[in-house]
Amino acid sequence: MAESPANTQALVEEIKQLKEEQDAVILAHYYVDAQIQDLADLTGDSLKLARDAVQVQRSTIVFAGVHFMAETAKILNPEKRVLLPSLEAGCSLAESCTAEQLAAKQEELRRQGHDFVTVTYVNTTAEVKALSDWVVTSSNAVDVVRRIDPKKKILFVPDQHLGRYVMQETKREMFLWPGSCIVHEIFSLQHLAKLKEQHPNALVIAHPECPKSILDQADMIGGTEKMRRFVMSLTEPKTILVVTDANMIHPLQKHAPQHQYVPVPGVSAETGALCELNRCPHMGLNTLESIRDCLKRGAPEIQWQPCFEAAQKVVVRSFLEH
Numbered sequence: 002m003a004e005s006p007a008n009t010q011a012l013v014e015e016i017k018q019l020k021e022e023q024d025a026v027i028l029a030h031y032y033v034d035a036q037i038q039d040l041a042d043l044t045g046d047s048l049k050l051a052r053d054a055v056q057v058q059r060s061t062i063v064f065a066g067v068h069f070m071a072e073t074a075k076i077l078n079p080e081k082r083v084l085l086p087s088l089e090a091g092c093s094l095a096e097s098c099t100a101e102q103l104a105a106k107q108e109e110l111r112r113q114g115h116d117f118v119t120v121t122y123v124n125t126t127a128e129v130k131a132l133s134d135w136v137v138t139s140s141n142a143v144d145v146v147r148r149i150d151p152k153k154k155i156l157f158v159p160d161q162h163l164g165r166y167v168m169q170e171t172k173r174e175m176f177l178w179p180g181s182c183i184v185h186e187i188f189s190l191q192h193l194a195k196l197k198e199q200h201p202n203a204l205v206i207a208h209p210e211c212p213k214s215i216l217d218q219a220d221m222i223g224g225t226e227k228m229r230r231f232v233m234s235l236t237e238p239k240t241i242l243v244v245t246d247a248n249m250i251h252p253l254q255k256h257a258p259q260h261q262y263v264p265v266p267g268v269s270a271e272t273g274a275l276c277e278l279n280r281c282p283h284m285g286l287n288t289l290e291s292i293r294d295c296l297k298r299g300a301p302e303i304q305w306q307p308c309f310e311a312a313q314k315v316v317v318r319s320f321l322e323h
């Protein structure tokens with residue numbers, strides 16, 4: 002049941018107080034609930050939040066996002082306490098590529114005589130990052146790939162759609178891993194076509210984790226930070242059809258209120274049911290209550306793991322030095 006406004010306000014005040022007592026900051030991804038984004042000290046996509054995390058002065062970071070994001074914050078800040086409101090907040094992409102599977106693929110390509118580098122999307126575990134040459138996000142993947150020695154082949158893991166988009170933009174051949182995001186995979190081409198008919202002057206902005214059939218309909222393709230900057234750059238009011246997690250509409254609306262935003266629905270692959278607001282269930286585990294509880298208990302905490310050391314070298318090179 003939804004909280005009453007008075008209860009919500011009391012919860013927000015309690016979190017603010019706990020944040021002071023615990024010397025904490027809250028970092029929130031654009032895909033979490035609007036109330037949490039408004040309460041956070043910093044919001045952004047995973048690249049911006051990873052870079053923000055290294056500037057944090059306080060001793061505790063509460064990461065309102067998913068596991069790989071909090072893990073990346075810990076990798077970059079070993080001395081800080083990093084809390085994640087729910088350890089269950091995972092990612093279908095991270096699950097699709099284990100370290101064992103990646104090591105086996107790399108071994109197979111080496112045996113076949115390929116000279117390649119491994120470019121890994123940030124939506125992966127630290128163990129997978131530790132086996133990689135570069136870690137990329139949807140914000141910097143094209144730039145990073147453009148700088149890779151053209152004589153090298155590229156193994157891109159685990160998002161096949163982002164990989165295909167990067168291949169198209171950079172004209173680099175890649176071996177693609179067959180992973181995909183459960184949110185971006187299910188946007189309905191049919192509903193997008195209907196919305197385009199209803200709003201003939203609308204612009205379509207789509208995330209590169211979407212399949213090619215959707216990206217072919219887009220006026221602008223980009224990660225969430227690029228979307229935010231794009232809508233801010235348009236002074237004339239527009240209708241914008243948004244093809245990413247529906248919670249992204251909140252920062253778009255906040256930073257560029259001159260436009261009308263329309264979420265494109267998804268269709269469940271299993272049941273065929275329509276999701277008017279297509280949102281990541283893992284991000285949905287971040288609630289005001291779970292943030293309050295994790296600040297109160299000082300848990301769940303991301304603990305340093307031996308593989309973080311190797312992952313740190315790759316993440317620092319990719320996010321902070323590149």
Ligand code: CIZ
Nearest residue numbers: 046047138139224225226
């Ligand atoms: O990079 C991120 O934060 C993700 C998962 C999406 C985006 O484009 O912001």
